[in-house]
Amino acid sequence: MRSRRIRPHTTPAVTRAAAAALAAALALTAASCTTALERDEAALHVVASSELSDLEPLLAGLSEATGVRIDLEYMGTLEATRVVLEQPDRYDAAWLASDAYFQLRSGDWPEDRPLPLREPIMSTPVVLGLRPEAADALRRTAPDPDHLSWADVADQAAAGTLSYGMADPARSFSGLAAMVGVATAAAGTGTALRADDVACNRLGGFLAGRTLEAPDSRRLADAYRADPAAADGLIGYESVLLGLNEQLAEPLEIIQPQDGIVMADYPLMLLDPRRRTAFDAVVGHLTAPRTQRELMTTTLRRPVDPEVPRLDVLRGELGNALYFPGDPGVVDQLVAAARDAGPGTTVLALDFSRSMRGGRIAELRATLGGLAGQDRSATGRFVRFYRGETVVVLRFGRGVLERREFAVDDAASLAGIEAFAAADEFDGGTAVWSALEEAYAVASDAVAAGDGPVTVVLMTDGENNSGTTPEAFTRRYEALPAEVRAVPAYTIRYGDADPAELTRIADLTGGRMLDAGPGTDDGALLQAFQETRGCGAG
């Protein structure tokens, strides 16, 4: 214990204040001194990420070497972070896969306390582990089989040909890291995600492949071991997957997605500054070369000490680390996206008036093909129609010509959507508002069914010249239940459509007008449709 230096002060006022402060300080020091003594004999009470249970064999040695008994209580990393922020006094220390979430939330840490000291102990990347045949299948469909990416995973998950297990992103860092990795890749900006990048959920396709869930990575591994048929593989920590492989009849092939690696660095964090001595002893022991080697061989995590030679299985290059978002709102949005990602419903109202004939309809058909999975760009593979999604397509002219509902579950249903648009039946008029009314009727049913988010997309190349009037639609729209009104209508301007009319619809419904009209680039129509993906509500 250090003594407080007493210095003379110069004025009575200062002296009085200082004396009071000093008395308080002495009282405080005395109190903490006793507590510290009592507590030092107690174990170091540590909340730890669930997968750290693999350290159990090393704890006895730790306690022997340091004289500190360490008592781990396991929890999902994000769950643990929340508990620590809400009850800063509950644990002496925390040992989490990552403190990224703590850093994001550090505004919730008591203001009068310094942020916890942290010492990274070991690291492991969040990767994908697939059964060999699933890995081969993924490589066959990937544009660059030597550099597999999250876009490849999203594409095959959407197509229904790849399934995986993932820990709950709301509770586990491995789940959150996967969501951040996939969302960063989907945004394709090459920077940390911003709020705008996640305003629409582009992860519907990726999440369609999630067939196995668990609260944390340890239980995820347990669930897979119990039933390997439940998924083609797992997304999780490399260390956990390597450990799991030792117990699997058919080990998983570890794939490090090229476009967004997140590393867990297992910082030990000191929550109660009074336990500093014990903390230092434990950190000193854990970072000593000998312990680092032991940690590596026992838990298959990568040592933090670069001088410790790596096991062969931990060598080899990793993909590029992504820039982890620094905005807590973004992370919340991603967690919500994972939670709410019921299969959505998309209502496409497509103009089949005569002016669409020729080049225009050809482009529209190509666009639908792109959405059905033929666009092999990274964006295209993220935002394609996905397994479980309901796509309702209606063609309109002077009125609604035809309406069909497709449940996307395989290649055949995707072909059905394209075939529907292949019909060469065009009509003389353009009933924009009637089509919109019909689209909202479909949306009402979908909202009532309560499945997932609902989006209305209306594409036209002309001005309204028949059917329902704007005023009549507005009247009926206003009468809809709030949750149906929450469904946004995205309008796509094509050819000679009237931007003012389409903006009016977008403004009324909370959607947006997207311009694929004259003067826009090639591919603007597909891009416009792609921009509406995942932007639904209800």
Next chain:
Amino acid sequence: MVAFTPPGGGDAIGSGFVAGRRRIITCAHVVSDALGLDRATGATGEILTVTFAHLPGARAATRDARVSHWDPAHDLAGLDLLPGEGRPRGVRPLRLGRHVADAEVSMFGHPPADSGGRWVPATLRGRVAGGLVQVDTAPEATLALQQGFSGGPAVVGGHVVGMLVTAGSGGRRDARVLPYETLRSALSRPSALRASVRDAFSRYLALFRGGPGSKVAAATIGAGVLALTVALGVLIGDALPGGPSSPGAGPTVVSGIMASKEDYFNDAEVIRLLAERGYRVDVTRRGSFEVAQEVIGGGEYDFAFPSGRPPANLITQDRRSRDLFVGSRSLFTSPLVLASFRPYAEALVADGVATPREGQDDEPLYYDLDVDKFVELGLEGRTWDDIGFGRTPSGEGRQNGNVVLAQTTGAGRSNSAATYLALVAFVANGDTAPTPGDVAGLGRRIRPLFEGAGLPQPGIRTKYFSDEGLSQTPVAVIYEHQYFDWQVGQARNEGLDRERVLLYPDREFITDPELVFLTERGKTFAEDVLAEDPELRHRMTELGFRVYVDATAGASGTDQLYAYLEQQGVPVPPDPASLTQAQFPADTGALTELIENATNSEVER
């Protein structure tokens, strides 16, 4: 004895002398002139940084003092060394005394172009108007009592019997001194301290937690510190005793809180050397601004060693405002660098953003980075793939779709990150130090660089030097010594690391770290052990630092470092092609606002 110079430097405008435990006495007009204030303006509470030149062993020392006695009617001022600013070693106060009629005295002052000061023989005559005493220079005097003598003492028999207030016009009989009776009043207790600025600091520091999006209050730091020089004329007394505890007792435990400088104190060899000398250092590691926050918040340490000036200034200013012990010592420094890997450096070279320094082999380790162009890449959102990452010889076949950005430990926490941010701002501002009026717009303009890199990386140095460095941190903002330390270790074991390379910004900051001591123990440790012990100093060089050396003492810290690197088989960085000195925003408040705007913190006003 002390000399006062104008704010911008130049010939002395006056002198002064140490007359009490921590009291310096001089003329009021000398203080006004030194502060650049109108002579009619009150100067009570102003803080001056003073330099004592010509200490034993040709040392110089700076101390800060506050104007605590202000008596313009008598042209008399008293300054107190700030708490924690002890007198330099070997300096003892002069005593005051009465003079007898026609006393032959020695007058001390600083004639033009003479920073050391001179003695002039003179005689004190009778009283004249205004309670002053006439002083005539002796016939043998070669110097007149001119401007630089204002505030200088008249000494007889080791006692100060007067102080020169009017230098005169060059004649021998028109100079005047203030006699003992009046001088004495300037030895009274200092007046009450000015209102504490602590509140402002705590609000400033609130910025450094909570991360982006948290609400913080903006505060402008007051208490400008002005420079003026105090040169000591006469030294009395011996060196003060100091050093470790007597043999037999346990080691003296010195507690320190620091950032990157833990690399020194946690070094096994340093620990061993200190143990031999009876010391052990308890190290707490934090970001430099967290260091300041913790010390200001009441954390008890013997010293704090943030990695740069702004956090060190926060600590000293706060402690001075609260009359707490504080002082500082420069030991070593190391410039800020952008550490990278060969394939990334080659991509930057191919894009004309970096240039290998001349005179290296075909695997250069040192590059000059055009900060302007580098920043432009980030602001335009260009990725490594965009600049041909996969087409360079060492990057062949690689991909990286991330935007070209440097990663830091977080501008709100660490000095390196705040310094890098200030560097970017300096460049984006057209190589001009941002003024308070610039910082809001400028901060917003460079924000994409920091937003884009996302969550700060507290352990960036560990990440960069890990086996996964290439994938984790293509460009990391670190200190040069960390790189040299790594390379010396590599050269000794596996052989020189040819993959990790340094990008030196072509605009450079002097990082100027200071050890800020907070207790007597910390002070002794810093001044008598770290700063003096040859082996401890040599170890600073061995760990890659550039040691501060007295200009007259031979090889510079950089020369010593380079000689060591050469001996260890680590190539020495050739001189840069050109270098611009970058400047921090004019005051800490502006730096704060810059950080806020560049990192998107909300500001509550």
